[in-house]
Amino acid sequence: MRIYKSIFTAALTAILALTVTAHGQSGEGLLEDHRPFDYSDKYYEDNGVFGHEVIGRRTGVDTFSVFDSNSDLRFRGVRILETRTAYDHEGKPLYWAFYGDLERSSFTFDKAGEQAMEAARSTSVYFFPSTKIAGAQRQSALIDRRENNPEKNPLGIGAAVEVAYTRKVLTKEGRVIMNDILGRNGKSLDGLPVIKTISQLNELVRYELVTLTARDIAIQNGAPYVIANVIEEPRFGAIAPDAYLNFTGNGDKPIDAESQFFEQFECLKKTGGFCEQ
Numbered sequence: 001m002r003i004y005k006s007i008f009t010a011a012l013t014a015i016l017a018l019t020v021t022a023h024g025q026s027g028e029g030l031l032e033d034h035r036p037f038d039y040s041d042k043y044y045e046d047n048g049v050f051g052h053e054v055i056g057r058r059t060g061v062d063t064f065s066v067f068d069s070n071s072d073l074r075f076r077g078v079r080i081l082e083t084r085t086a087y088d089h090e091g092k093p094l095y096w097a098f099y100g101d102l103e104r105s106s107f108t109f110d111k112a113g114e115q116a117m118e119a120a121r122s123t124s125v126y127f128f129p130s131t132k133i134a135g136a137q138r139q140s141a142l143i144d145r146r147e148n149n150p151e152k153n154p155l156g157i158g159a160a161v162e163v164a165y166t167r168k169v170l171t172k173e174g175r176v177i178m179n180d181i182l183g184r185n186g187k188s189l190d191g192l193p194v195i196k197t198i199s200q201l202n203e204l205v206r207y208e209l210v211t212l213t214a215r216d217i218a219i220q221n222g223a224p225y226v227i228a229n230v231i232e233e234p235r236f237g238a239i240a241p242d243a244y245l246n247f248t249g250n251g252d253k254p255i256d257a258e259s260q261f262f263e264q265f266e267c268l269k270k271t272g273g274f275c276e277q
Contacts, residue, residue: 034238036083036097036231037075038065039155047155048108048116054100055223064098066242083231083239084246085140085261086125091196093261094143095239096230101223102157116157122147125158125228126201126212130189131165138188139248140258143228144198156229160215160222163201165192168209177207186257189248194257239268 038058044051051057058065060078068079086094102120107113126142143158150156168174169192181193181200188194195201195210204210215222231238245265247254254262267275 034231034233034236035068035240036080036099036229036238037068037070037072038078038080038099039074040076043074044155045108046112048110048112048114049102049106049155049157050108053106054102054227055106056098057100079240081240081243082246083243083265084228085248085258086143086228086230087140087196089142089144089146089198091200093264094230095234095261095265096141096143096156096228099156099227099229101160102225102227103217103223104225106225116153116155119148119153119155120157120159120225123153123156123158124161125226126161126163126195127215128163128188128195132190133250136189137248138190138192139194139255140261141228142195142198142201143230145230146198150230150232155227157225158228160224160226162213162215162221163195164211164213166209166211168207173207174209177203177209187255188257189250189255194255234268235274236272239265239272241269243269 039047039051041051044054058078058080060067064082065078065080067077069077070079080097080099082098084096084098086096088094104117107117124144126144128137128139128141130136130138132138142163145153145158169178178193181195181204185194185196185200195204201210205212213221215224215226217223245262247262247265248258249255264274267273
């Protein structure tokens with residue numbers, strides 16, 4: 001457990017170091033500036049999206065957000081409390097905030113809208129619906145941002161894709177691959193392996209052990225695009241004391257394979273930093 005904790009913290013720290021360097025700021029100077037606030041209508045439209053067309057946009061009076069003040073004109077006074085978990089394409093841990101879903105008609109009819117659509121199509125957000133618990137996810141999301149970064153995709157829009165295992169996991173070849181990934185990543189909520197990296201996902205697709213289905217309102221599995229805004233710097237107050245984690249688990253306990261998401265989140269809330277090793 002201690003080794004896993006070290007790997008988890010090292011991965012997050014590496015991501016943060018790159019982020020801080022890219023923005024030319026020290027962590028201490030960020031303080032609470034990176035708490036997840038909903039964007040203003042103007043900022044949405046400047047970046048190619050109609051704010052009033054965001055499905056599930058946080059309101060400040062729901063269970064996912066509260067009213068709060070912010071002097072940054074990019075945002076409005078609605079701070080998002082709910083924090084979600086994900087892996088990047090290499091399997092590094094991420095925390096992110098769900099800002100809402102988008103339909104194709106949610107994009108503006110100009111160059112900004114074209115760029116936002118292009119960014120969305122080149123960023124995939126993979127979801128893993130549970131087959132055992134209705135409405136639940138069997139593991140954290142997988143966000144592939146290799147073709148984009150916060151500068152190219154400031155809203156964090158991605159194409160939503162659902163991942164499902166097939167019956168081929170029961171074959172001899174399937175069990176060999178499953179056991180290998182299971183040994184490295186642990187069990188999901190459904191008992192099948194957690195998928196942490198794009199290379200693992202591609203391998204499973206190649207052997208027809210999983211299917212990928214793009215979300216589409218027409219087939220009633222959801223809106224095609226999601227605003228999955230990664231909290232690039234979760235330290236120094238970005239995870240506020242009243243924030244809460246929407247983790248993968250049954251009841252109030254996360255699955256063992258992802259327990260470090262919860263433990264580190266609690267440390268970030270209480271101390272503004274990662275857990276001590």
